[in-house]
Amino acid sequence: MIVDRRNLLIGSASTAGLMLPGVASAEAAGESGRASGVGALPMPAPQTALPEALPIEDPSRISLDLGWLFHEGDIVPPPPADHHATYLNAKAGNARGAAAMDYDDSDWSRVRLPHDWAASQPFVETANISQGFRPRGVGWYRRTIRLDPADRGKTILLQFGAIATHATIWANGSIVAHNWSGYNSVEVDLTPFARFGDELNVIAIRVDAEAMEGWWYEGAGLYRHAWLTVRAPVALITDGVHCDPRKDPDGGWRVPVEATLFNVGRDPAQVEVQASLLDPQGRTLATRRAPLTVPALERAVASVSISVADPALWSVDQPTLYTVLTQVLVDGRVVDERRIAVGFRTLRFDADQGFFLNGQPLKLKGVCIHQDHAGVGVALPEALVRWRLERLKAMGCNAIRSAHNAPAVEFLDLCDRMGFLVMNENRVFNPAPDYMAQLEWLVRRDRNHPSVILWSVFNEEPMQGSEAGVEMVRRMAHAVKALDDARPVTAAMNGAFFEPINVSSVVDVTGFNYYQGDYDRFHALHPTRPITSSEDTSAFETRGAFASDSRANVITSYDTEAASWGDTHRKTWKAIMDRPFVAGGFVWTGFDYHGEPTPHAWPTIASFFGIMDLCGFPKTAFDIHRAHWVDDQDVVSITPHWTWPGREGQPVPVLVMSNADEVELKLNGRSLGVVACDRIMGAEWTVPYEPGRIEAVARRAGRVVATAAHETTGAPVRLRLTPARTVMAGDGEDVQPITVDAVDAAGRHVPIANLPVTFDVAGAEIIGLGNGNPNSHEPEKGAARSLFNGLAQVIVQAAAGKGRIVVTASAPGLRPARLAVERLDRAAPRYAPVLVPAQPILGWRRSPALAQRPDPSLAPTDGDNNSWAFVRSGVATGAEPMRNWRVYRTAVRPWRAVAQEGGVLQFEGLSGQASLWIDGQATPLIDGVAAFGPGAGDRRITLIIEAAAAEASGVTGPVKLKARR
Numbered sequence: 001m002i003v004d005r006r007n008l009l010i011g012s013a014s015t016a017g018l019m020l021p022g023v024a025s026a027e028a029a030g031e032s033g034r035a036s037g038v039g040a041l042p043m044p045a046p047q048t049a050l051p052e053a054l055p056i057e058d059p060s061r062i063s064l065d066l067g068w069l070f071h072e073g074d075i076v077p078p079p080p081a082d083h084h085a086t087y088l089n090a091k092a093g094n095a096r097g098a099a100a101m102d103y104d105d106s107d108w109s110r111v112r113l114p115h116d117w118a119a120s121q122p123f124v125e126t127a128n129i130s131q132g133f134r135p136r137g138v139g140w141y142r143r144t145i146r147l148d149p150a151d152r153g154k155t156i157l158l159q160f161g162a163i164a165t166h167a168t169i170w171a172n173g174s175i176v177a178h179n180w181s182g183y184n185s186v187e188v189d190l191t192p193f194a195r196f197g198d199e200l201n202v203i204a205i206r207v208d209a210e211a212m213e214g215w216w217y218e219g220a221g222l223y224r225h226a227w228l229t230v231r232a233p234v235a236l237i238t239d240g241v242h243c244d245p246r247k248d249p250d251g252g253w254r255v256p257v258e259a260t261l262f263n264v265g266r267d268p269a270q271v272e273v274q275a276s277l278l279d280p281q282g283r284t285l286a287t288r289r290a291p292l293t294v295p296a297l298e299r300a301v302a303s304v305s306i307s308v309a310d311p312a313l314w315s316v317d318q319p320t321l322y323t324v325l326t327q328v329l330v331d332g333r334v335v336d337e338r339r340i341a342v343g344f345r346t347l348r349f350d351a352d353q354g355f356f357l358n359g360q361p362l363k364l365k366g367v368c369i370h371q372d373h374a375g376v377g378v379a380l381p382e383a384l385v386r387w388r389l390e391r392l393k394a395m396g397c398n399a400i401r402s403a404h405n406a407p408a409v410e411f412l413d414l415c416d417r418m419g420f421l422v423m424n425e426n427r428v429f430n431p432a433p434d435y436m437a438q439l440e441w442l443v444r445r446d447r448n449h450p451s452v453i454l455w456s457v458f459n460e461e462p463m464q465g466s467e468a469g470v471e472m473v474r475r476m477a478h479a480v481k482a483l484d485d486a487r488p489v490t491a492a493m494n495g496a497f498f499e500p501i502n503v504s505s506v507v508d509v510t511g512f513n514y515y516q517g518d519y520d521r522f523h524a525l526h527p528t529r530p531i532t533s534s535e536d537t538s539a540f541e542t543r544g545a546f547a548s549d550s551r552a553n554v555i556t557s558y559d560t561e562a563a564s565w566g567d568t569h570r571k572t573w574k575a576i577m578d579r580p581f582v583a584g585g586f587v588w589t590g591f592d593y594h595g596e597p598t599p600h601a602w603p604t605i606a607s608f609f610g611i612m613d614l615c616g617f618p619k620t621a622f623d624i625h626r627a628h629w630v631d632d633q634d635v636v637s638i639t640p641h642w643t644w645p646g647r648e649g650q651p652v653p654v655l656v657m658s659n660a661d662e663v664e665l666k667l668n669g670r671s672l673g674v675v676a677c678d679r680i681m682g683a684e685w686t687v688p689y690e691p692g693r694i695e696a697v698a699r700r701a702g703r704v705v706a707t708a709a710h711e712t713t714g715a716p717v718r719l720r721l722t723p724a725r726t727v728m729a730g731d732g733e734d735v736q737p738i739t740v741d742a743v744d745a746a747g748r749h750v751p752i753a754n755l756p757v758t759f760d761v762a763g764a765e766i767i768g769l770g771n772g773n774p775n776s777h778e779p780e781k782g783a784a785r786s787l788f789n790g791l792a793q794v795i796v797q798a799a800a801g802k803g804r805i806v807v808t809a810s811a812p813g814l815r816p817a818r819l820a821v822e823r824l825d826r827a828a829p830r831y832a833p834v835l836v837p838a839q840p841i842l843g844w845r846r847s848p849a850l851a852q853r854p855d856p857s858l859a860p861t862d863g864d865n866n867s868w869a870f871v872r873s874g875v876a877t878g879a880e881p882m883r884n885w886r887v888y889r890t891a892v893r894p895w896r897a898v899a900q901e902g903g904v905l906q907f908e909g910l911s912g913q914a915s916l917w918i919d920g921q922a923t924p925l926i927d928g929v930a931a932f933g934p935g936a937g938d939r940r941i942t943l944i945i946e947a948a949a950a951e952a953s954g955v956t957g958p959v960k961l962k963a964r965r
């Protein structure tokens with residue numbers, strides 16, 4: 001079938017006959033580690049060890065993932081009521097509403113990052129289709145941070161991996177950042193705003209997730225990590241080390257290290273910058289130093305170069321990493337450092353022969369991916385990102401396009417370690433300063449990653465065939481080159497290839513999205529322009545379904561259905577493989593994603609394009625690509641499964657995919673024929689259905705090298721839980737997906753089971769659930785999920801500490817499953833402490849010094865901003881001769897608990913003789929503590945302080961209003 005993109009209706013063009021291909025689950029010869037011993041579950045066997053933790057690159061930062069309070073929905077304070085309020089509204093530090101330092105957030109919910117509030121939303125027909133029918137809206141986050149007084153004078157930063165989508169950030173009542181993209185990181189320089197010790201810092205963030213930057217599910221909120229970074233006064237800036245190795249024309253290697261520093265101090269700083277190259281075992285190979293002067297409040301750059309003889313190369317099969325350790329020394333002492341993983345490798349795109357890695361041709365066997373996953377939306381912990389990459393690796397995939405935006409930095413760290421090549425894509429096509437800054441940020445952040453081989457400035461832009469489009473790309477490519485002269489620039493074009501003016505003239509590599517029929521003509525016309533498919537395929541499959549049902553929005557998985565602009569997996573790859581000058585391809589997409597339910601619409605909430613479904617369960621396409629892409633193993637698979645009750649005697653199309661020479665199909669021991677195996681198109685049979693065992697035998701030079709089989713299963717009798725790993729890290733961060741399926745009396749996976757399942761978990765927490773059904777509206781949070789065509793997934797996050805996790809799964813009429821997973825000791829990351837602050841009393845006004853004890857009702861006249869000082873608690877005021885009296889006044893709106901039950905007013909520092917009035921009533925103040933009666937609304941607090949002669953006096957510490965409990 002073919003889909004017409006304009007109206008997104010399934011047409012009726014059909015493939016010849018019934019020779020259709022489909023999904024498979026290999027047994028003996030399947031994916032390496034595929035669970036042959038667990039009843040042909042189409043998933044890998046559990047790993048038995050923890051993966052290595054990612055090394056710490058920047059020791060100056062600690063995690064800010066914990067301790068956030070969240071409010072869903074906007075909070076709009078009324079406009080200022082009068083002139084005085086308007087005057088104050090315009091002043092630094094005076095944010096109002098939920099951005100105010102003393103806003104009552106005591107009923108907000110506590111969340112941990114990464115956090116995507118859209119993932120908890122129900123599916124709503126009137127919400128945006130491309131975003132997966134989930135309302136997004138506006139949300140607020142707040143967090144209180146305590147800074148050590150010893151950190152005064154240091155550089156203090158808040159860092160957010162990304163915020164979806166438009167964010168305004170306040171620190172201590174002042175706006176410190178506006179950020180207009182959901183994909184770039186946000187850094188806030190807290191240094192000038194910081195408060196120390198018991199004077200706490202309040203961060204407030206308003207996130208407007210109504211804004212859309214894409215046409216896919218983009219999530220909502222603080223969906224990547226956040227960090228609190230405290231650096232020496234003179235230190236490396238963020239992304240301030242560029243150390244990408246270079247091969248010289250004479251064959252030698254060197255690591256040019258360029259380090260950018262900033263100095264927050266008051267005087268120029270003299271430092272030494274030292275760069276060392278460490279080998280994969282951590283041994284220092286060479287060290288270089290350079291002196292540097294960094295002027296106050298300015299940047300300075302130090303450059304050194306390290307030569308290396310004969311380093312081990314980085315490749316997709318052996319991703320060997322070295323480390324560049326860059327240190328800043330003041331008086332010989334290290335005050336700041338970064339550890340950056342680097343790889344020695346060369347890359348080249350050739351107009352005739354495609355891509356070369358380390359001088360060897362390498363076809364890009366790539367997938368495009370969006371960043372979301374079942375259950376968690378876009379808030380993916382690293383362990384889940386790693387698991388998804390493992391799934392791609394198992395398929396022989398060697399390249400990934402981060403479509404169509406900057407990925408999380410942890411994703412690239414993992415690609416470096418696991419051996420993937422990344423086409424790193426910019427989001428907004430626009431060279432105006434705000435957007436150019438986003439592109440430049442991307443290059444600066446990612447230019448050391450050996451995995452990154454290509455910068456993409458855009459995806460499918462209608463201006464690609466215009467003069468303006470060319471001028472825009474020219475500027476953006478130029479900006480990229482200014483920061484990184486080692487990687488080519490591409491643009492993912494969908495047409496305009498033959499317009500007299502088009503952007504292929506100003507990029508290094510022309511990216512073809514679809515338009516496979518134009519490869520040859522373009523190559524003939526521009527024989528010196530390298531080409532890659534930047535996006536292709538857009539084929540549709542519903543995992544585990546082998547017949548389309550257009551009324552139920554189900555699409556068959558025989559690799560016959562594709563968008564009108566794309567093609568089947570097999571035909572697409574054939575077009576790429578037949579042409580050495582096409583560097584490779586990027587299948588749309590590696591995984592299904594929420595949103596863009598093409599070719600369907602409501603009630604479908606997710607895409608059909610994935611080689612794997614939303615949970616990472618394989619579709620037929622997975623086996624197809626394994627046969628295409630895996631070279632170091634013999635693989636064979638059979639589509640479909642062999643459990644078709646009621647279809648006895650009816651023809652069933654069977655597709656066998658293999659990378660061997662020939663395959664034989666057997667049904668219940670009888671040979672159905674031996675055929676030479678076409679590695680790209682596979683081998684097809686039509687088999688009258690007969691229950692039993694269907695088996696594919698793959699041979700090379702007559703020798704059996706791999707087999708795959710399906711057996712007809714009986715009714716499901718019990719559930720089964722299969723983890724990705726039998727152990728988890730007890731660092732409070734680790735997560736893993738657990739597969740649940742139903743098995744028959746013989747312990748075999750039942751591929752047609754669709755049963756409601758409920759889960760119970762101890763020693764861990766469920767952070768999301770899914771089953772890969774793009775039509776399911778079951779919530780992705782909670783503790784229940786139905787099997788869809790035999791499978792569901794529950795994603796758990798381990799609790800902290802050594803111990804045991806026990807997961808049970810139950811379904812009506814079946815024996816429950818119980819799974820125990822060990823939680824091993826692993827140190828938790830360093831987290832910024834979580835505080836539950838009391839209400840701060842702010843906004844003090846202080847009278848001039850008075851010669852006599854004043855009346856406590858003394859106040860500035862309305863609107864007088866100039867006679868009484870605005871003071872922050874924490875500062876004493878100098879003495880004035882013969883005038884020892886001062887009045888301090890403020891008003892406070894008590895937070896909920898105090899308003900209802902009363903509380904305690906606490907002055908943590910008072911100097912001088914103080915008397916207190918609350919709401920005009922004299923109130924005893926003993927050791928800085930006073931009772932505060934219940935009552936909502938504005939409450940007046942007045943102090944009269946008499947200074948001892950010639951001594952400073954005042955409110956010298958924080959003032960807090962505490963609930964009784």
Ligand code: GAL
Pocket residue numbers: 403459460494513535538563588596598
């Ligand atoms: C492409 C586009 C992708 C996705 C895909 C679906 O044109 O770049 O983002 O929309 O089509 O086929």
